[in-house]
Amino acid sequence: MKKEERIVTNLKLTDLSKRYGQVEVLKHINLDIRSGEFMVFVGPSGCGKSTLLRCIAGLEEITGGTLEIDGEVVNDRAPSKRGIAMVFQSYALYPHMSVFDNMAYALKIANAPKDEIESKVAAAAEQLQLTPYLQRLPGQLSGGQRQRVAIGRAIVRDPKVFLFDEPLSNLDAALRVATRIQIAKLHEDLNKTTMIYVTHDQVEAMTLADRICVLRDGRVEQVGTPMDLYERPESLFVASFIGSPQMNLIEGDKAKPFNAHTVGVRSEHMTVSPDGGAWSGTVIHTENLGADSYVYIDMGQEDPVVVRVDGSTKYRSGDAIHFSPLDDKIHRFDADGKPIA
Amino acid sequence: MTAVTESADLDAVKYEVRRKNWFARIRLGRVLTHILLLLMVALWTLPTVGLLVSSLRDKDQLAVSGWWTALSASEALGVTRIGTAAEQVAEAGHFVIRGNLFGSDTNKQLGGFGLSNGEPAATEPGGSMAMKEGGTISVAADGGFEWTSDTEFTHTRGPRIFYLATIAPRFTLDNYYEVLTSNGVWRSFINSFTVTIPATIIPILIAAFAAYALAWMRFPFRGFIVALVVGLLVVPLQMSLIPLLTLYNQLAQLFGAEDGKTYLGIWLAHTAFGLPLAIYLLRNYMVGLPKEIMESARIDGASHFKIFTGMVLPLSFPALASFSIFQFLWVWNDLLVAMVFLGAQQDRLVLTGKLVSLLGSRGNNWEILTAGAFITIVVPLIVFFALQRYFVRGLLAGSVK
Numbered sequence: 057m058k059k060e061e062r063i064v065t066n067l068k069l070t071d072l073s074k075r076y077g078q079v080e081v082l083k084h085i086n087l088d089i090r091s092g093e094f095m096v097f098v099g100p101s102g103c104g105k106s107t108l109l110r111c112i113a114g115l116e117e118i119t120g121g122t123l124e125i126d127g128e129v130v131n132d133r134a135p136s137k138r139g140i141a142m143v144f145q146s147y148a149l150y151p152h153m154s155v156f157d158n159m160a161y162a163l164k165i166a167n168a169p170k171d172e173i174e175s176k177v178a179a180a181a182e183q184l185q186l187t188p189y190l191q192r193l194p195g196q197l198s199g200g201q202r203q204r205v206a207i208g209r210a211i212v213r214d215p216k217v218f219l220f221d222e223p224l225s226n227l228d229a230a231l232r233v234a235t236r237i238q239i240a241k242l243h244e245d246l247n248k249t250t251m252i253y254v255t256h257d258q259v260e261a262m263t264l265a266d267r268i269c270v271l272r273d274g275r276v277e278q279v280g281t282p283m284d285l286y287e288r289p290e291s292l293f294v295a296s297f298i299g300s301p302q303m304n305l306i307e308g309d310k311a312k313p314f315n316a317h318t319v320g321v322r323s324e325h326m327t328v329s330p331d332g333g334a335w336s337g338t339v340i341h342t343e344n345l346g347a348d349s350y351v352y353i354d355m356g357q358e359d360p361v362v363v364r365v366d367g368s369t370k371y372r373s374g375d376a377i378h379f380s381p382l383d384d385k386i387h388r389f390d391a392d393g394k395p396i397a
Numbered sequence: 398m399t400a401v402t403e404s405a406d407l408d409a410v411k412y413e414v415r416r417k418n419w420f421a422r423i424r425l426g427r428v429l430t431h432i433l434l435l436l437m438v439a440l441w442t443l444p445t446v447g448l449l450v451s452s453l454r455d456k457d458q459l460a461v462s463g464w465w466t467a468l469s470a471s472e473a474l475g476v477t478r479i480g481t482a483a484e485q486v487a488e489a490g491h492f493v494i495r496g497n498l499f500g501s502d503t504n505k506q507l508g509g510f511g512l513s514n515g516e517p518a519a520t521e522p523g524g525s526m527a528m529k530e531g532g533t534i535s536v537a538a539d540g541g542f543e544w545t546s547d548t549e550f551t552h553t554r555g556p557r558i559f560y561l562a563t564i565a566p567r568f569t570l571d572n573y574y575e576v577l578t579s580n581g582v583w584r585s586f587i588n589s590f591t592v593t594i595p596a597t598i599i600p601i602l603i604a605a606f607a608a609y610a611l612a613w614m615r616f617p618f619r620g621f622i623v624a625l626v627v628g629l630l631v632v633p634l635q636m637s638l639i640p641l642l643t644l645y646n647q648l649a650q651l652f653g654a655e656d657g658k659t660y661l662g663i664w665l666a667h668t669a670f671g672l673p674l675a676i677y678l679l680r681n682y683m684v685g686l687p688k689e690i691m692e693s694a695r696i697d698g699a700s701h702f703k704i705f706t707g708m709v710l711p712l713s714f715p716a717l718a719s720f721s722i723f724q725f726l727w728v729w730n731d732l733l734v735a736m737v738f739l740g741a742q743q744d745r746l747v748l749t750g751k752l753v754s755l756l757g758s759r760g761n762n763w764e765i766l767t768a769g770a771f772i773t774i775v776v777p778l779i780v781f782f783a784l785q786r787y788f789v790r791g792l793l794a795g796s797v798k
Binding site: 115134137149151152162165166 | 694697
């Protein structure tokens with residue numbers, strides 16, 4: 057029955073703001089997070105994404121507006137009473153306690169019966185392949201194992217909402233991918249418990265999220281599914297932030313024929329020909345990745361234009377090249393960075 | 398064939414390279430550092446060892462030679478007044494007085510004996526010498542003497558026999574036994590403990606709570622209080638001795654007690670004098686603990702008290718241990734505060750005070766002083782060695798990063 061109750065879980069941020077003295081870090085944030093959703097907060101460093109997460113956790117006081125969890129305003133409720141669990145970037149394991157005690161700590165504080173603690177910890181350890189390490193101290197574990205203990209500590213509390221604060225940024229590249237998949241699987245296994253995940257890595261955001269919330273300077277820039285953001289960015293900022301390699305932005309005279317201040321085209325939405333096209337330039341660098349290649353073209357702008365071609369490319373540095381965008385894939389922006397319909 | 402020679406050559410070259418590496422790895426700076434370190438260790442250890450060796454030596458040897466000669470035999474001049482006419486026995490027509498120059502000491506060997514200060518070793522051991530009281534005396538190597546005369550002895554004052562004795566090295570716990578039993582040092586030892594242990598524990602308890610609050614709780618004037626504590630660090634304690642004593646005496650009068658000099662009084666005084674440093678040290682340490690651990694514990698539902706006892710206290714153990722050592726040593730070695738707040742009566746005298754009084758009353762008895770001094774330093778030594786590993790050990794391994 058508990059699973060059914062969870063479906064109503066809903067996070068609602070209304071006009072939420074946070075100031076430190078005179079500095080406004082979060083500016084009137086309005087956001088609905090649906091139950092069972094994997095929501096990712098993404099943005100450049102200093103955009104307020106971690107602060108927003110800490111406000112939801114209750115680690116930072118909310119200066120203005122309201123935060124509702126399951127329809128109740130929880131602004132002044134203690135972190136432990138909000139039904140949330142948090143996984144920190146630095147793991148924040150209790151170094152003097154064994155893995156078992158780390159995971160059991162919250163239940164012990166809540167005076168749960170001993171056999172319940174043991175069965176819950178054992179279940180979480182099983183799920184995260186931590187069973188052989190239960191009696192070890194955090195110092196005797198590898199980085200990936202520590203991260204799993206941190207996640208296990210959150211699972212044991214059986215929260216309504218999981219909060220992740222850049223949990224992968226301390227791991228090396230290979231481990232990062234593996235743990236990312238593990239978190240996605242965890243979301244499935246936990247019957248789609250609501251998860252809020254903060255990252256500055258847009259690849260993580262794209263691969264994990266049901267919906268992404270792009271933040272910039274303490275404001276919500278755009279909220280939508282990863283494909284929404286990729287295909288229909290509502291601002292120049294989102295357009296350039298989401299996607300790798302970055303969207304090509306072409307300004308000035310070369311954008312005039314398209315009736316826009318700035319034209320944005322993704323590298324895979326261009327065609328190349330040796331003669332004749334909308335734009336032309338000189339190849340300055342090529343990257344052959346096997347399945348596809350990236351051609352870097354200097355066309356008199358600050359940043360080179362990157363064009364993706366299938367297979368390997370025959371172009372070399374110094375070659376003259378012509379290329380044009382696919383007509384229905386161009387993004388046009390006005391001088392304020394807003395899209396032109 | 399060639400292959401074999403080649404590989405042999407190669408080995409020789411390898412060996413050469415390794416030797417060169419070993420040689421090249423020596424750095425002048427490192428060598429100097431090690432020499433300096435060794436020197437510092439020697440400077441610290443040597444006096445302590447000297448004190449220990451001295452305190453274990455026989456008191457006669459201690460008086461005449463340094464502790465570094467402890468393992469070799471030493472020579473000492475001595476004098477003994479031998480028996481009077483009352484001790485003579487008549488034996489086969491002779492009158493004999495027997496005895497031992499060394500009394501009950503058995504570790505001395507006679508080097509020679511004589512009748513005057515100027516010639517203490519005029520006669521070889523086993524030889525005999527005429528006495529002015531009549532008869533002759535002979536002394537064996539073990540100090541046993543036999544004074545025989547044909548006529549009856551009549552002297553009432555025993556003549557003095559000077560001697561040169563070789564003392565074999567002897568180590569003994571007698572000095573300790575004597576100091577602990579007959580000089581009230583044991584009593585002072587207990588007194589010092591009675592003062593030191595509560596005077597170490599009370600400030601640590603108070604300071605740990607205060608430091609946690611000042612480091613991790615939000616309340617008005619927090620910064621001001623921290624600044625105040627730092628300011629109190631530089632207040633000399635002599636300044637507050639008289640006001641504090643007056644206060645104690647007034648309190649004592651109020652409750653009808655004899656005077657304000659009690660153990661409770663000195664515990665509180667040491668606590669007060671130790672608190673600023675304790676709070677300052679512990680707060681600085683606790684502030685450096687990872688914020689995420691406290692936040693994680695908060696999310697897990699821990700109250701401030703739980704976070705303090707469950708997270709901060711165990712993680713602050715190195716700081717607590719360092720401060721315990723400081724406070725323990727300071728209170729143990731303190732004389733001023735003890736004299737002012739506890740007084741100099743025998744039943745409350747602390748070890749440092751006892752040592753001072755021994756210096757005055759038994760200043761020539763080195764065996765008493767060295768044993769007393771070593772008893773005084775042995776406790777701080779034990780405390781230091783028990784807790785020193787926490788100076789080096791980090792307790793945060795594996796928590797963050």
